[in-house]
Structures are given as structure tokens and as C-alpha cells.
Amino acid sequence: MDLQGSVRFAAVGDLHCKKDAAGTLRPLFAQAAEAADVILLCGDLTDYGLAEEAHVLVEELAVAKVPIVAVLGNHDYESGHPDEVRKILVDAGITVLDGEACEVHGVGIAGAKGFAGGYGRYALGPWGEGVIKAFVNEAIQEALKLETALAKLRTPQRIALLHYSPIVGTVEGEPVEIFAFLGTSRLEDPLIHYPVTAVFHGHAHRGRPEGRTVNNIPVYNVAKPLLQRTYPDQPAFRLFEVPRQEAG
Secondary structure, eight states, X not given: OOTTSEEEEEEEBOOOBOTTOTTTSHHHHHHHHHHOSEEEEESOOBSSOOHHHHHHHHHHHTTOOSOEEEEOOGGGGTTSOHHHHHHHHHHTTOEEOSSEEEEXXXXXXXXXXXXXXXXXXXXXXSOSSHHHHHHHHHHHHHHHHHHHHHHTOOSSSEEEEOSXXXXXXXXXXXXXXXXXXXXXXXXXXXXXHSOOSEEEEOOOTXXXXXXXXXXXXXXXXXXXXHHHHHOTTSOSSEEEEEEOOOOO
């Protein structure tokens, strides 16, 4: 760690680790661990949410001898076994957040998967058929998870970790027709009540790498395909540095 007291984070999402991916992600994680004190993983860690994929992923991550904090993404739910995926990661020493918070090197991290639903006046409302109400309720529950996690943090520096985007700015570049499936401004509300130093998310492979909340918090889209396309000469993770301070 930086002797001057800074903590460096390497953030990436949308790894989509497959069963035959052995050896393909190890160089990236080795570079991330060399560059940073903590690795942040923003969901879609596996491709189909299979235990076999999760086992491959933890083998790839074994080269990184730094703390790793993660949230799951929609792909990690695909096969209906997200708890099994989570357990495999946790058993390998990875902190997986789902409405919880943790502290690493004096920096607080709140994490949740998030959900879809759209932004601003285009956000889907809980009206009509039961399935629509259930969809909107899922977004509300995920926002509450994030708020609960944020409320637990007492550190001067705080990071929010998501899979879905809380703002439209970092999904722009995707077809406008699918914006509503890439995140929701309901996830932005907790960030207004409990401001953080930065937000990291994935999911929008063709979005924009940076944006800001209405209260000017930087939001970073760290989907691996986006980082590879936008910064082809750099390793596919986002480096972010914060001062290391003692909690008040």
C-alpha cells in the first residue's frame, strides 16, 4: 500500500467466466493485484451462473494476493443457483456483498446487485398487472439493499459497488430501447441520501465509462468489454485512488 496513505482500487465487471476460461483471466488479475491494493468485481462474474464457472473463476483469481470485493450480476443468476456461486466465491476468500457493507484498508464499501426499471420520468411505475408490480418492486428492494448498506458505513471514504447502473449517463451508447433494462434511477436515490466517494458498476457493455449523479458523485462503468474497447492499450480494469484515513 502507498506509504503516503492512499488506497488503490482496480475495478472491473462483466468477466463472463466460462467453463473453458482457465488461464485466460489470470494475467488480468495479476496486473490488477500489482497495480492496486484492492480488486472490485462488478457482477456478471460467470457467464451462465454455473458452479463450474465459479470454480474456474476462483482459480484465476488465486494469483491476486489482495482483498477482493464483489457483487453478483444478472448472468450469475441465469441458472438459478446464485447462492452456490456466491458460496464458492466466499469459500475462496472473496467478499461478496448483497445489501451488506465492509471495510478494507479504512475505506467503506457498500454493495448490491441492483436492478432494472429505467430512469427519471421514463422509469417504470408499479401500476397494472401483477408482473409489472413485481418487476418494479424488485428494483425498489435492490435500492433498499443499497441504502441499508450505505447507512452502515462510518468511514470518511466510501465506495458503492453495483452491477446495474444508477444513472443514465453511463448507459448512453447502448440502444435507447434497452436503457430500462440496464439500470434505474431508483438506485441513485440512496446515493443522494448517503453520498459516497465513487460508484462502480458494469452491465452496459456499450455504454460510457464515466458519468455523475445529480449530486455530482463520479460513476464509473467498468464493464470489461467497454474498457477493452475504450482503452485498448491499457489493462481492462479501472484504477481509482482514495486517501486512506481513519474512521471518525
